[in-house]
Amino acid sequence: MPATAYNTDQWLAAAKYRRTIYGLKDTSPVPDSRIEEIIKEVLSFAPSSYNTQPGRITLVLGQKHKDLWDDIITVAEPILKGFGVWDKMGPTFQAFRNAYGSVLFWVRGESVKESQETHKAAAHMFEQFSEHASGMAQIYVWTALELEGFGANLQHLASIPPVEAAIKKFAGVPDDYSLKANMNFGEPAQPHPEVPAKLPTSETLKIIK
Amino acid sequence: MPATAYNTDQWLAAAKYRRTIYGLKDTSPVPDSRIEEIIKEVLSFAPSSYNTQPGRITLVLGQKHKDLWDDIITVAEPILKGFGVWDKMGPTFQAFRNAYGSVLFWVRGESVKESQETHKAAAHMFEQFSEHASGMAQIYVWTALELEGFGANLQHLASIPPVEAAIKKFAGVPDDYSLKANMNFGEPAQPHPEVPAKLPTSETLKIIK
Numbered sequence A, B: 001m002p003a004t005a006y007n008t009d010q011w012l013a014a015a016k017y018r019r020t021i022y023g024l025k026d027t028s029p030v031p032d033s034r035i036e037e038i039i040k041e042v043l044s045f046a047p048s049s050y051n052t053q054p055g056r057i058t059l060v061l062g063q064k065h066k067d068l069w070d071d072i073i074t075v076a077e078p079i080l081k082g083f084g085v086w087d088k089m090g091p092t093f094q095a096f097r098n099a100y101g102s103v104l105f106w107v108r109g110e111s112v113k114e115s116q117e118t119h120k121a122a123a124h125m126f127e128q129f130s131e132h133a134s135g136m137a138q139i140y141v142w143t144a145l146e147l148e149g150f151g152a153n154l155q156h157l158a159s160i161p162p163v164e165a166a167i168k169k170f171a172g173v174p175d176d177y178s179l180k181a182n183m184n185f186g187e188p189a190q191p192h193p194e195v196p197a198k199l200p201t202s203e204t205l206k207i208i209k
Helices: A008-017 A032-045 A063-082 A086-097 A109-118 A120-147 A161-171 B008-017 B032-045 B063-082 B086-097 B109-118 B120-147 B161-171
Strands: A055-061 A101-108 A151-155 A177-186 A205-208 B055-061 B101-108 B151-155 B177-186 B205-208
Touching: A008 A120, A008 B008, A008 B032, A008 B120, A032 A055, A032 A120, A032 B008, A032 B205, A055 A063, A055 A120, A063 A086, A063 A101, A063 A161, A101 A109, A101 A120, A109 A120, A120 A151, A120 A177, A120 B008, A120 B120, A120 B177, A161 A177, A177 B120, A205 B032, B008 B120, B032 B055, B032 B120, B055 B063, B055 B120, B063 B086, B063 B101, B063 B161, B101 B109, B101 B120, B109 B120, B120 B151, B120 B177, B161 B177
Parallel strands: A055 B205, A205 B055
Antiparallel strands: A055 A101, A101 A177, A151 A177, B055 B101, B101 B177, B151 B177
């Protein structure tokens, strides 16, 4: 049996506890050192195919989180105004700005390339592998932060390329990095939400035995 | 504070406990109904962007797992012989066959398409979102099964398209399904491995505060 105090049901209950929380404050229930410790712990074991480790993380805290969102809003506002959606999105972006910190999840393109050269037979798979590994790192961090007393939500601002460029510039990352997700977190300013409705398992699960 | 008995360190310890285990037996420490319950629980809360739920799972148990691997080996053997790697891969495939069950993680293409139509502004993102959501579901199931007393390893046989086709035929899934990963699991026939070496956080983490 596992040498952990955790059992399966506790693992699943903790995983289920993690929700999308939009209402966030710019305060933290723990010292910054604790947030850094959590991220480092995730990096110490998070898996990747062939242990090729294409993932990179930037942690942005406090005033710097607001500075990041100021840069995002400067670039996003005219673009989203052009699409006629800024009236709706502006307050949402301001709410993201009003959180305590950001976790930026990157994939390092050079790592993917190196993996493709080292493992030639699976070369065509490493882009996909890097997405899976990023998703796993995202869910580890997201759940851990919520168990620590934060709320968090996961955004994907690479959807607007000039905004991704602004975030890369702010973070000072190399050109080959791709932003896979950016998580806003802070003490929750809203009740903890319920799990949204899911499709019945008659549609999502087939058992062959 | 979270309404869960788990704290952050326990979550991270359980996540870290999950390892790749190649040595597996064709036995289960629990009834099949318990395995089904774990998969259903994951499906009841696993996230996806906009809750679009593109993921599908096929659970294959007992003799059917061996039947699945017989089909895989029938198709893979001549292909891998052609590449001169069957002497190495044959025993590995037989070891996979000698597990207790498989979890097949799919993405349903029609769900991705529907999401692209419903959320037009993010249409270009849903392929990537489906990969992240699949990675999250994979790690939930993998960790849960190991906490339950199984060993497991995660394979990606979509890397060989005729093999993916054979798995789709075996599972009876529609054409629009893509196989994202296939997990073999069974009672462990080897010691629990250590975490492989990771890059220093000086390379993988940047903190801006």
